[in-house]
Amino acid sequence: MARRLSRLSVIAPLALACVLPSRHGARAQDAAPVAAAPPPAAPSLFAPPVPPVVSSGPLTFAPLVRMVGAAVVNIAVTQDVHGQRNGQRVLPSVRGTPFEHKFRERMRSHGEEMLGAGSGFVIDPDGIIVTNTHVVGDADHITVSLVDGTELPAHLIGSDDLTDIAVIKVQPPHPLPFVRWGDSRLVNIGDWIMAAGNPFGLGSSVTAGIVSARGRDIGTSPFDDFLQLDAPINPGNSGGPSFNLSGQVVALNTAIVSPTGGSVGIGFGIPSEIVAPIVEELRRNGHIDRGWLGVTLTDGGDTHVPGVEIVGIDRGGPAMKAGLHIGDYITAVNGEPIDSSRMLIRSIAAKRPASTVMLHIRRHREALSIPATVGFRPDDTDD
Incomplete structure (x- = not known):
């Protein structure tokens, strides 16, 4: 379309030249009659061309791959099966890959069963690696493979099931390439x-x-x-x-x-x-301690009252000790407004257990501020 428009812009001036006087000096009144002006063109369906909103994307990611690729590792996890040969298996997702032969050999020689495989990345040249909790799972053995094929045993430093974040450690023979966090x-x-x-x-x-x-x-x-x-x-x-x-x-x-x-x-x-x-x-x-109130919440309460409604309180929990009641609406924590139960859970979880928070609530038509000592979040709770 851009080429077609540029060609038309050249043609238009040439068309105007045909109504000028000839080289024989004809007077204006002797010139050929000027044709009637053409009717206005129909409006275009397309906006006129404008400069792009964004610059073009990268032509290649090769420099980025060269910069960071060596810090990305493979992680394989296995579990001892204690001689129960019938329990040994290779995951379907690994079949047909280089891992299949490797882990069949491990199964035969060490009596291990493969649990999974995933990836990770080095954040410290001393061998600190970040991955998912669901990758390392309940592994008895963790093996890290570097991009050059080097295999290193790893041990679990700590994991967090709720966010699916885990940290493992290898003992490298030399400092490893690593990457840094961005915001x-x-x-x-x-x-x-x-x-x-x-x-x-x-x-x-x-x-x-x-x-x-x-x-x-x-x-x-x-x-x-x-x-x-x-x-x-x-x-x-x-x-x-x-x-x-x-x-x-x-x-x-x-x-x-x-x-x-x-x-x-x-x-x-x-x-x-x-x-x-x-x-x-x-x-x-090696673990994450999260705050906990011991309440059951709902977002579907009185739409005229801001905050989240308490519909249940754990007996002996922090909320009961603080004097909260079923039917209270928590509207803010330490002055920060709360507009969903998910937001409240995350706000309290971010607090250190045994710390004190100020809960701003509405009880019937009364606004109250109640201090509460945050408890330790149990591993199996959702509130």
């Missing part, structure tokens, strides 16, 4: 990302796409707050990183939409603003 709070919908993994012993795997949503809740836990990544994230890439174009990790690849078991191009990553502090806590303590 996912600066990521915009529409930004380029590169998702990386090291699945099934095949070596590095990278795909590119864009961030298509923030704050996705896919129903896996009360702490869901995913970036939706419209880039192919294949099985075996769980635990791998997603990078911004500066080579910084902005998400931990965790889940995919998969009606068929394979990638359909929609994946979910835990943003670095969540992952990085949890990783540091796991490195320090």
